[in-house]
Amino acid sequence: MPRLLDATNLPDADLVALAQEGRDEAYRELIRRYERPVFSLVYRMVRDREAAEDLAQETFIKVLNNIEKYSPEFKFSSWLFKIANNLAIDSLRRRRLDTVSIDGASGAATQAEIEATSFEIGDRSENALDEMANKELGAAIEVAIAKLRPLYRSCILLRHVDGRSYEEIAQLLDLPLGTVKTYIHRARHELREALEDTR
Amino acid sequence: MTLTRHLLPDELDLLLDGETGFGVQQLTGHLRDCAQCRDELAALRAFVLDIETLPEMAPQFGFADRVMYEVHVFEPWHVAIRTSLAGWMPASPVMRIAGGTALTGAASLVTGAAAWGWAHRDATVFVGGLVTERAREGLFASLTATAQALVGPLGATFGSGLPLLGLAGATLLTGAGVGFLGLRAVAARARRLEA
Numbered sequence A: 001m002p003r004l005l006d007a008t009n010l011p012d013a014d015l016v017a018l019a020q021e022g023r024d025e026a027y028r029e030l031i032r033r034y035e036r037p038v039f040s041l042v043y044r045m046v047r048d049r050e051a052a053e054d055l056a057q058e059t060f061i062k063v064l065n066n067i068e069k070y071s072p073e074f075k076f077s078s079w080l081f082k083i084a085n086n087l088a089i090d091s092l093r094r095r096r097l098d099t100v101s102i103d104g105a106s107g108a109a110t111q112a113e114i115e116a117t118s119f120e121i122g123d124r125s126e127n128a129l130d131e132m133a134n135k136e137l138g139a140a141i142e143v144a145i146a147k148l149r150p151l152y153r154s155c156i157l158l159r160h161v162d163g164r165s166y167e168e169i170a171q172l173l174d175l176p177l178g179t180v181k182t183y184i185h186r187a188r189h190e191l192r193e194a195l196e197d198t199r
Numbered sequence B: 001m002t003l004t005r006h007l008l009p010d011e012l013d014l015l016l017d018g019e020t021g022f023g024v025q026q027l028t029g030h031l032r033d034c035a036q037c038r039d040e041l042a043a044l045r046a047f048v049l050d051i052e053t054l055p056e057m058a059p060q061f062g063f064a065d066r067v068m069y070e071v072h073v074f075e076p077w078h079v080a081i082r083t084s085l086a087g088w089m090p091a092s093p094v095m096r097i098a099g100g101t102a103l104t105g106a107a108s109l110v111t112g113a114a115a116w117g118w119a120h121r122d123a124t125v126f127v128g129g130l131v132t133e134r135a136r137e138g139l140f141a142s143l144t145a146t147a148q149a150l151v152g153p154l155g156a157t158f159g160s161g162l163p164l165l166g167l168a169g170a171t172l173l174t175g176a177g178v179g180f181l182g183l184r185a186v187a188a189r190a191r192r193l194e195a
Ligand SMILES: [Zn+2]
Pocket: B005, B006, B007, B030, B034, B035, B036, B037, B038
């Protein structure tokens, strides 16, 4: 039986290396370290607790079951967030059948971009979210973020909630750097406009 | 050259992002002289800070267990071998020292015997040859006897071909037995790892 290790102080890269050697503690530490950020991201993307729980779980299962394929040239967390974001976007696309869809982003050039940036939110959840907005600024920001187009939402969450760099977000979302910057700037402006009344 | 208008939203974004590229100097120059744009940038910074301080959310209790239930912890072969070898290592330091001493003693004995054998290699070769010859004869005789007992009357028909047949059969049987036991050991180890 291998010696028990104190995984809490190890950098991600070392934890991944240990997980690749089949060390259970390393797997668990990676989950402990990222369960909250990943859950927060997917929850803010899909706005449904149960769905977010499933998506976060699916993210970790996918990543950890493929840990031997991880290439250390990328940050582990970038890989994790990329999977989480893709699953959340896919889930939103699937949900679109019973949601209202408004035109895509004004800067969207291709059909794929329009689809990816189109704003979609269920009727019922919108009412519930509007009620929340009256309570406090934090809740109002959550509501405003939820109303952003999915790709704007991903960008703003990754940049300002998870603190990722523009370059990392571009890599993570497979988008050109300039597009990411534009999306984040537009998202900020949309958020500020949405929050004008609450301030 | 100084800017004769207020900063545009995109320009404020550039400053917020800490960009340093071409044209930014002109923007910072304007910022120094214009209180309105400074206020605007400060408001944008405060707004971004509001987003950045949104609380983190936690999944339900037992999340890690639910994930690990679906994850197959992968142990590469070289790690499995290392782990197995580590299993042979005694836990207590006293036992480790005792084990080490015994191993060193055994190794010395073997080395000594080998050195002696080399020094008296003529005798070693002679005794070795004798022992090998006797062993071969013994094995051959017992295999022939076994084959004759098994095949009985047929032995008489095929005569001298039988010992060879018996030897081949015995080798096959031994091979199959060892293979079966080996596979069982591998399967048992895999089951233990999965558990
Ligand atoms: Zn100005």
